[in-house]
Amino acid sequence: MKRNPQELSLSSRRITRRALVTGGLMTAFSGLLVARMNHLQVDQADEFLLLAEENRIKVRLLAPARGVIFDRNGRILAGNEQIYRVSMIREDADDVDETITRLRGLVRLDEERLQRAIREMDRRPHQAVTLADRLSWEELSTIAVNVPALPGITPEVGLSRVYPLGQDYAHVIGYVGRVSERDLENEEDQDPLLQTPQFQIGKIGAERRLEHVLRGKAGSRRVEQNAAGRIMRELGRTPGQSGKDVQLTIDAALQNFTQVRLAGESASCVVMDVTNGDVLAAVSSPAYDPNLFVSGISVPDYAALRDNDHRPLHNKIVQGLYPPGSTFKMVTQLAALEAGLVAPGETVWCPGYLTVSNRRFHCWKRGGHGHVDAAKSLRESCDVYYYEMAQRAGIDRIAAMARKLGLGVAHDIEMTSISDGLIPDREWKRVRRGEAWRIGDSLNASIGQGYVLTSPLQLCVMTARLASGLEVVPRLVRSIDGVAQPSGVKRPLDIPRSLLDLQREAMYQVVNARGGTAGRSRFDMGGVKWAGKTGTSQVRNITAAERARGVFRNEDLPWERRDHALYVGYAPHDDPKYAISVVVEHGGGGSAAAAPVARDVMLYALSGGMPPVSAYPAGQQGEMAEYLASLPVDPALTPPAGKSEA
Amino acid sequence: MSYLEYNVARVPQGLQKVLALNWALVLLITATACIGFVVLYSVSGGDWRWAEPQMQRFAMGLAVMFIVAMIPIWFWRNVSALLYAMTLALLLAVELVGVTGGGAQRWIDLGFMRLQPSELMKVTLVMMLAAYYDWLPPSKVSRPQWVLLPILIILLPVFLVLKQPDLGTSILLLAGGGAVMFLAGVHWAYFATVIAGAVGLVTAVLQSRGTDWQILQDYQYRRIDTFLDPDSDPLGAGYHITQSKIALGSGGWTGKGFMQGTQARLNFLPEKHTDFIFTTLAEEWGFVGALSLLVLYLLIIAFCIASALRNKDRYASLVTLGIAVAFFLFFAVNMSMVMGLAPVVGVPLPLVSYGGSAMLVLMLAFGVVQSAHVHRPRAAGEGRLLRR
Known part of the structure; x- marks a missing residue:
């Protein structure tokens, strides 16, 4: 069948026409595409380039x-250590449980730590979360080899703080x-x-x-x-x-010895250089290993620290506040002497108590001390003498002297939670308690009881100031980036030298004279001797019934109700170099519990090593040799005795 | 319908056919495919994992094109209806034995390759319609009953593809088929009616959302939302289009340079080697590169149109024009999509995107175009060279 040629040519022309129309439409649409390209790639290029850069x-x-x-x-006390750790990005892991199960097959993982890490990954799925750190090189290698089977897991090397x-x-x-x-x-x-x-x-x-x-x-x-x-x-x-x-300013060897010496006690001790305020040792016992906290302490470990009745988390050096007890007596005496209200040689009669406004204030020695002058009052720590001084000087003078000696003031060394302590005066009681000051308050304050509260650091500063006659300010940082920090001594104390000499003589007698309360803790290291003052501060009120029975031996009381034992001292007595304060919580008497600690630490500071046994009184040498040898000091810091003498 | 309509005597024979090929078109197609190889090499970060199989497929595609081109166009006309029927059967088969992949049933696993009947349909539909209009006397083209038949021919595969569901391909089939009808000379009024109807349908589709008679799938609605306002959900559904625009725009005038496209290399681009490959090209070669590809595409179309218009045979010119329009639709929809002018419907960039089915089917189509070119009826005196 031949087609009608006319019809075919008509059809052909129609197709041509329609093809041209279609071609025109396609060209038009292509023009639109070009325009769009131009709009995106030329007009808005900068904007999109920025977005692309932000993307990548x-x-x-x-x-x-x-x-x-x-x-x-x-x-080095605090350094940085290269550690191997393994972290995980949750988003990159296909199956978190599966991956962790496999990882567990390769290295030991701390379950509690792991649970914490998993919870954190739920919160931050895009971020790397550490699953375990302080891995050994072998463990890290094992993980690194198996990384293809552990999606989301990255073994890495990082720096972590370490306290050697x-x-x-x-x-x-x-x-x-x-x-x-x-x-x-x-x-x-x-x-x-x-x-x-x-x-x-x-x-x-x-x-x-x-x-x-x-x-x-x-x-x-x-x-x-x-x-x-x-x-x-x-x-x-x-x-x-x-x-x-x-x-x-810390001396690591002295610090270590002091820490070891205080082991087992709830106690603190500060040693300062009186010439420049350097804190050579500052120990609060018991302590804990700070390395535990670096990677996050476990709950049971933390609970054990928190619930310990010796409060290891508490920095007793600056946070611990204690009634200073008899170590405060230098303050009261100086206040009275400086005001000229008593002469050094003037005596006060101590019958064992003093009655003031119908209330009987007892001396620690029930039989009394008899005639007591300034030196004897300190040597034998007669309370009645200070009751008398308090009445003469008044609380405001005592408080002013206390502050002058560095009590009731927060010394801003580089520690946290530093307490001000408390030196009460009339103004304080009126404002804070809404009550008038009473004479009984003064009497209690005069022997470092009542409202008075001091920290071991403050007591050490007081001792350093008494020993040097200078306004010593504690300094913990010796230099930063090689730049020495300003010395802790600014100017001489505003107290007459003669009075300070009198105090020092009396403190020398406390240790070295007959009847001195710290007589058992004397030493003589080739002529170098020391001076100090004991303190025993009550943490409870002695009831009249107890007093009547006369039975209140500390040893018979539960630990937490026993007296705090305190001691402050300095050496050498004739040319003071080091000041020390020791507070043993619930340790009993200052002479028995605090002074021996102070003596050993002081001897260590003076000798620059283990205390020489020869410095101890003849009767104690055998016992002390055995005791010192038993102390678990760090051999890297304190060379064994044989070597140090060689 | 008869071979006699062709001036067979004047058609080149044997190896002469090779000389009679539209070599300019072959060169243009090869140049475009080469751009694809370069971009695929770059997008894989300097690796042959995509470029190499793509080159093998293109080589196979060229072979297919030459074989198809050697076979006389009247053979293709005569088997057009059969091919269409077979493709339709395959589409139905996909419904029954299709392997689920990419969330939609689109493939039939032939063992050596996965055949995507919907891809094949893009070509056989055009061939079918061309054959239909070749058979239909031109005077009857606009009669309603003769218009209804091609509409059914188009809608049948469109419906099956839409069921897969593959919105992109069904749109391409609809538009491609419509284009052939338009080229064949169907009256303007029908198209006006269809366009009016389409507007009504779109309205209905949007209105039906959330009701019992919802027409499209939820994900298709989300794609429409994303298209209309990509910034509303830049990390979710709008992520693709936002990142695609960033990649395109950051290319600037001359681009970031070969292998320097950060958006693609760092995986910010989705489907970077398939549907979104144009963004990588535009990012690395800039406006100049993107425009060059577009010009290549338009030249291919121009050569097809030129060949069609010189061809006195009705089937040959219709099938050539139809394939040219379909080809245009492929890249125009893809480019519109990645440039934020159309919703993301999942249409690959022809000759450039990584993929086997699409490449082979396209080369098959160009084979038909070449066959039409080689076997075009020649007037007396034409092709003297060939006769010698």
């Missing part, structure tokens, strides 16, 4: 190495830890570093107080990231600035 470039902060803390002899001397520095240096919500809310510190995972921030102690010095400045790393957040390559880095190194 992420700035990662580089945590600077934290400044190292040294003791005064250059020994452990518990000796729990209270002085404190510890660092993970940045908490509260740290982030601190408006004065909005460093972006805090947002970086695994960043450590000073939590307490010098670590916290010197945070701005130790932290350093963040560096940054510009990295290219893919859509899944994986880092593909590094585009450039700006180096940060390491934290500055800090040198403390």
Whole structure:
């Protein structure tokens, strides 16, 4: 069948026409596509280029190495350690449980730590969360080899804080830890570093107080990231600035000895250099290992520390407040002497008590001390003498003298939770208690009881000031980044030298004269002797019934009701170099519980090593030799006796 | 209907057919495919894992094209209806034995390759309609009963593909089929009616959402939402289109350079080697590169149209024009989609996107175009060179 040629040619023309129309439509639409390309790629190119760069470039902060803390002899107290850890990004893991099960087959994982990490991963699925740290090199290698089977798991190397001397520095240096919500809310510190995972921030102690010095400045790393957040390559880095190194005034060997010497007690001890205020040792016992806190302490470990009745978490050096007891008597006596209300040789009659406004105030010695002058009052610690002085001088003079000697003032060394202590006066009682001052309050205050509260650091400062006649201010930081910090001594005390000499003579007698309360704790190291004052402060009221029975031996009481034992002292007595204060909580009498500790520590400071047995009184030498040899001091800090003598 | 309509005597024979091929078209197609290889190599981060299989497929496609081109166009006309019927049967088979992949049933596993009947339908539908209008006397073209038949021919596969569900392909089939009807000379009024009807349908589709008689799937509605306002959900459903626009736009005038496209290399782009490959090209080669590809495409179409218009045979010109329009629709829809002008419907970029079915079917179509070119009726004196 042939087609009609005319019809065919008509059809052909129609197709041509329609083809041209279609071609025109296609060209028009292509024009639209070109216009769109032009709009996106030429007109808006800059905007989209920026978006693309934002997509791919992420700035990662580089945590600077934290400044190292040294003791005064250059020994590292807080350093940085390379650690191997394993972290996980939840989003990258296909099956979190499966991955963790496999990981558990490779290395030991702390269950509690793991549960915490899993909870954290639920909150931050995009961020790396540490599952375990302080892995051994073998463990890290095992994980690294198996990484293909462990999606989301990254073995890594990082820096972590380490305290090589452990518990000796729990209270002085404190510890660092993970940045908490509260740290982030601190408006004065909005460093972006805090947002970086695994960043450590000073939590307490010098670590916290010197945070701005130790932290350093963040560096940054510009990295290219893919859509899944994986880092593909590094585009450039700006180096940060390491934290500055800090040198403390602490002597690690003395600190260690003191810590060991106080072991088992709930006690504290401060040793200062009276010539410049350097804190050579500051120990609060019991302590804990700050390393436990760095990677997060476990709940049972923390509960054990929290519930211990000896309060290891408490920094007794500056936080512990105790009635100073008889160690306060120098203050009362100086107040009266300085005001000219008593002459040094003037005597007061002590029958064993003093009756003031119908109330009987007892001396610790029931039979009384008889005639008591200034020196004897301190030597034998006669309370009645001070009751008399309190009446003469008045509380305001006593309080003023106490402050002059550094009590009732927060000494701002680089520790946290520093207490002011309390030196009461009329104004204080009126404002804070809404009551008038009564004479009984003065009498109690005169022997360091009643409202008076002091910290071991304050007692040490007082002793240093008495010993040197200078306004000594404690100093914990010796230098920062090699720059020496100002000395802790500003000017001489505003107290006549003759009065201070009198005090020092009396304190010398406390230890070295017949009848002195600290007589058992005397020493003689090639002519070097010391001076001091004992204190025993009540933590309870002695009832009339107890007094009548005459039975209130400390040993018969439960521990927490026994008296606090205190001692302050300095050496050498004729050219003071070191001051010391010791407080043993519920230790009983100051002469029995505190003074021997102070003596051993002082001898260590003076000799620069284990106390020489020859310095002890002849009768104690055998016993002391045995005792000192039994002390578990760190052999790296205190060389064994044989070597030190050689 | 008869072979006699063709001036068989003047058609080249044997190896002469090779010389009679539309070599300009072959070169243009090869150039476009080469652009694809370069982009695939780049998008895989300097790796042959996509470029190499794609080159093998293209080589196979070229072979298919040459074989199809050697077979006379009247053979293709005569088997058009049969091919259409077979493809339709395959589409039905997909419904029954199809392997689920990509969330939709689209493939039949033939062992050596996965056949996508909907891809094949893009070509066989055009061939079927061309054959239909070749058979239909031109005077009857606009009569209602003769208009209804091709509409059924189109809607049958469209319905099956839509059921898979594959919105992109069904739109291409509908538009491609409609284009052939338009080219064949169906009256303007029908198209006006259909367009009016389409507007009504779109309204109905949008209105039906959330009701019992909801027409489209939920994911298709979400794609429409995303298209209308991609920024409303930049990390969710709008992520694709937002990232695609960023990639395109950041290319700028001359692009970031070969292998320097950060959006693709860092996996910000979805389907970077298939549906969204144009964005990588535009990111790395910029406006210049994107425009070059578009120009290549338009040249291919221009050569097809030129060949069709010179061809006196009705089937040959209709099938050539139909394939040209279908080809245009492929890339126009894909480019509109990645440039944010149309919803994301999952249409690959012809000759460039990674994929076997699409490449082979397209080369098959160009084979038909070549066959039409080679076997075109020649006037007296034409093709003297060939006769010698």
